[in-house]
Amino acid sequence: MELSLGEFALRAQERLDPAVWDFIEGGAGEERTLAANTAAFDRVLLRPSVLTGAGSPQTATRILGRTWDAPLAVAPVAYHTLADPLGEQATVRGTAAAAKVPVVISTFAGRTFEDIAAEATTPLWLQVYCMRDHSVTRGLIERAENAGFEALVLTVDAPRLGRRLRDLRNDFRLPPGMVPANLAGDGFAAPAAHSRAEFDPDLDWSVLDWLRSVSTLPILIKGVLTGPDAVRGAEAGADGIVVSNHGGRQLDGVPATLDVLPEVAAAIGGRLPVLLDGGVRRGRDVLAALALGADAVLIGRPVLHGLAADGAEGVTGVFSVLLEELTDAMSLAGLKTVADIGPDLVRPAPHTP
Numbered sequence: 001m002e003l004s005l006g007e008f009a010l011r012a013q014e015r016l017d018p019a020v021w022d023f024i025e026g027g028a029g030e031e032r033t034l035a036a037n038t039a040a041f042d043r044v045l046l047r048p049s050v051l052t053g054a055g056s057p058q059t060a061t062r063i064l065g066r067t068w069d070a071p072l073a074v075a076p077v078a079y080h081t082l083a084d085p086l087g088e089q090a091t092v093r094g095t096a097a098a099a100k101v102p103v104v105i106s107t108f109a110g111r112t113f114e115d116i117a118a119e120a121t122t123p124l125w126l127q128v129y130c131m132r133d134h135s136v137t138r139g140l141i142e143r144a145e146n147a148g149f150e151a152l153v154l155t156v157d158a159p160r161l162g163r164r165l166r167d168l169r170n171d172f173r174l175p176p177g178m179v180p181a182n183l184a185g186d187g188f189a190a191p192a193a194h195s196r197a198e199f200d201p202d203l204d205w206s207v208l209d210w211l212r213s214v215s216t217l218p219i220l221i222k223g224v225l226t227g228p229d230a231v232r233g234a235e236a237g238a239d240g241i242v243v244s245n246h247g248g249r250q251l252d253g254v255p256a257t258l259d260v261l262p263e264v265a266a267a268i269g270g271r272l273p274v275l276l277d278g279g280v281r282r283g284r285d286v287l288a289a290l291a292l293g294a295d296a297v298l299i300g301r302p303v304l305h306g307l308a309a310d311g312a313e314g315v316t317g318v319f320s321v322l323l324e325e326l327t328d329a330m331s332l333a334g335l336k337t338v339a340d341i342g343p344d345l346v347r348p349a350p351h352t353p
């Protein structure tokens, strides 16, 4: 039985085709940002408080008007079908068996929104890549909304997909027959080329007005790495900010998400929920992110690791381990509730030289 997310990754690597493994694991360029994401968590040290009576910590939290069992969510990741034939249907089932937390479904999901929603007992959010043909994007949003999805997550760091050298070397193609179940058309087998042909490369902040005109759902923007952009997002009407560098897959050389989180959180000043993804691999990483200003974190690659290792049960395993580690870390750090997690928990304290 796996006792850490690293063990799920090992099981997944044994099972997956090496080129698929590289597609999932890889980052852009020299993968410096990819490495920085996990290294930033490794550098954080925690300052526990003792004798606080935190024997049974509560991980529940409230975000965007809903109660989540824990400050965790599934990050949007394309083609869960690369890891398991049931794809996102297995993911939502597996996640819900461990915790009621949102699952963000990619524009490039391997299963239809309707089939995923039929399995879901946990909130679904739709990740939006805005296509050159906005009517395609509008159609996806309408379908997701009709299927009961509860929020939109607009990805803003991808006018095209980043230069991922592993995929270029492998001449990575999706396996025959694998298509994004919610999109019509062709050319999907080569994701980088497809993104250049289809993604709208000229988006600006007015895209939020457009999204608002086609949907009443809350809109989060994913891929923000600076305080000024976070403020612009808030002014443009976003309902939440996701601090993300796309798991190091877009612009190599941008900082680790944990390192820019304090700047973004300070700029937002509690006006909107701030979520973070990139490199979260342990319960104590969740604590570090919340201490430095996040309201919750999203988990990307480890979800596919669980799925590849053991289908829906593997996803349940990944979230069960994270929850166990989070509860354990909260108890040992003297924290009774998520609201007790603050900047004093990390050392050196943020902004202290």
Ligand code: FNR
Binding pocket: 023, 024, 025, 037, 075, 076, 077, 078, 106, 107, 108, 127, 155, 222, 244, 245, 246, 247, 248, 249, 277, 278, 279, 280, 298, 299, 300, 301, 302
């Ligand atoms: C992604 N990510 C991503 N993001 C997005 O907005 N839309 C997408 O379709 C995808 N697809 C995708 C595929 C794969 C294989 C990976 C690994 C990642 C990025 C994802 O949402 C998230 O930002 C990172 O994965 C978070 O980092 P970790 O948890 O993987 O370190």
